[in-house]
Amino acid sequence: MSGDLFPAVLLRREDITPEVTLFEFGPELGRTLPSFTAGSHIRVEVADGLIRSYSLNNDEAEKNRYIIAVKREENGRGGSLGMHRNLRPGARVHISSPQNFMPVVPAERYLLIAGGIGITPIISILRKLQREGHTNWHLIYLVRNHSQAAYLSELMSEELRDRVTIHASDDAGYFDFWPYVQKQAAAHLYYCGPKSMMDALYALTIHWPRSHIHYEEFSGGTLSKAGNLPFRVRRAGSDEVIEIPAEESVVEVFRRLGYKPKSSCETGTCRTCIVGLIAGKADHRDLCLSTAERSHCFAPCVSRALGEELTLEI
Template sequence: MRVAQKRALTEQIAEFTLVPLEDANLPPYTAGAHVTVKTPSGAMRRYSLVGGTSDSSKYVIAVKREPQSRGGSASMHDMATEGTDLLVEPPENDFELTDVSEYLLIAGGIGVTPIYAMAQELERQKKRFKIIYCTRSQNETAYLDEMTVAFGDRILIHHDDGDPAKVYDFWDHFAEPQTTHVFCCGPQPLMEEIRAVSGHWPEGRVHFEDFKPVEVVRADDVAFDVTLSKSGKTVTVPADRSILEALRDSGHQTVSSCESGTCGTCKTRILKGEAEHRDMVLMDHEKGDHIMICVSRAKSGDLVLDL
């Protein structure tokens, strides 16, 4: 696909309108869906689709430049200019809307992207819904004007100014279990808060979208070496990079998709060494001789991989 338009939503969030290189209708999608994009850095990243689901001529995504970017978001901001071609996988949806009478949509920061798409779809269906949208400040609130105009008093905007004492109190919305279904997307503290206050609700009424299920790099990680058995070459994996990233940085071709330990694409056989597994894919009987190189590391010492 090609970047047909790029516009700044905030200082750190950019919107990209992607169109196919050939004149063809794109695969359809439903509200809450995401696409996986091969960013200019080579990193594969998932981004929620923002635009209306009925337009088959384009996909619209919004990307936040992460402060600790591992290459994906920074390269989208710095290198994906209008006219740039990007490899985009067909839409997937792990965050489907349910068919109920009333909804509460909760967004935190860049987590607004699937929530905005859901609100547009619920508006089209004439369903009842409310939105709670939490950000640090007005200047950091993507789609503020559009959503305020579109949804009026059905949207509540809350800014906490980065002060923990000003974080929005969700308890009143969850004190008594409701038939309302809740859809929440945002940073980990927000997700944990909603899980905590909704623990007494019936199962299946509160839904979450989280693109960071695995902590790829941790503070106590150390560097180690990976030897590629087919070429005999050895690559050092720094403490702040994954095996996959280190291989890519050194010019080795890698096969990957989610790069978050959830899809299984980069599954690799271990010929020597022991892995510290951080993925959500491998079965117990596979962990002795396989590793997901996008997130997992050497437990101690070095590794020899069947690459």
């Protein structure tokens, strides 16, 4: 278990679409949960040593409960299936304190864009805006079809539906963001969704001030492994040498071998997996280590070796 996790209790689970299940956590008896702000996420130990990040869906004004929504990914990296299969109400689950990479800042107007399960941080932001009486917001919610749209009935309520655009690609195909982002007009943009949507929005808003753009990376995709070469990892302080094939990361190999490497995002952004680099030339592929740290640290979820062998504190 990662050192900064603490125990909480799963109070409730509920299927809100055929693929998405909501999980509600509360504190253990006699304890409280740290407060959070809209846009936050927590890390959850979904199985022994397997940690995943999930956005909080509920309103920041709510005390002592965290609600996350998890899409079942049959071909994912095991996190969502672990949640869906293993967690039942009453379970003791280790979670982290909330962290926020896209806090809501004061603005005249808010443009919110969600793709699929990327609705989860956006719905928390929307709930905050509603509670505080902000009415100058617009949500664009891209889904494959209406049956897979989490929170659809809430978003289609009389109170909200005038400010919500739902686009189902099965019926309507491609969505053109350009008319919505062409003029920045003092808006702040918050978005979360699959990589293709994130990349498109980044490119389409290149004329916006960067301070008006807020997003959360959605790490459901898989990293390209094309061009990877195999290498060896020597465990510091032991004679153990482990082969890392081209098609697996160091974290994946160690997990397969029965070790319990710490990991969360597995995209090189969260720092959960960082280990000491003792010897060898690393091919650093993370987005979280500083230049100085790269001389002695290594992200085994994504990084590889430039030579044949690395010695790691793992």
